[in-house]
Amino acid sequence: MLARIYRPAKTAMQSGKARTQHWVLEFAPASARTPDPLMGWTSSTDMNAQVKLRFDTRDEAIAYAERHGIPFQLQEPREAPVILKAYADNFAYNRKQSWTH
Secondary structure, three states: OOEEEEOOOOOOOOOOOOOOOOEEEEEOOOOOOEEOOOOOOEEOOOHHHHOEEEEOOHHHHHHHHHHOOOOEEEOOOOOOOOOOOOHHHHHOOOOOOOOOO
């Protein structure tokens, strides 16, 4: 019952950073998912796969896992580089590409 503690990245469909500030404790799947022969839905006997806990800080998530005796794997987030852009840069004299319209 290994748990993974991580901070989720933003999805490709969002431009902001909503829902990326919390830390998540999520259990790794213990059994494979099997398809239902009649409906084709997938199911699993592992109920821990449905558990996803959110914490404000990384230390709270680690403390929770240690307090309850849950082995965990910590994944540190990679920060994206901040690229500052201004509209005036499109018309700058020292522009790297030629300006065409």
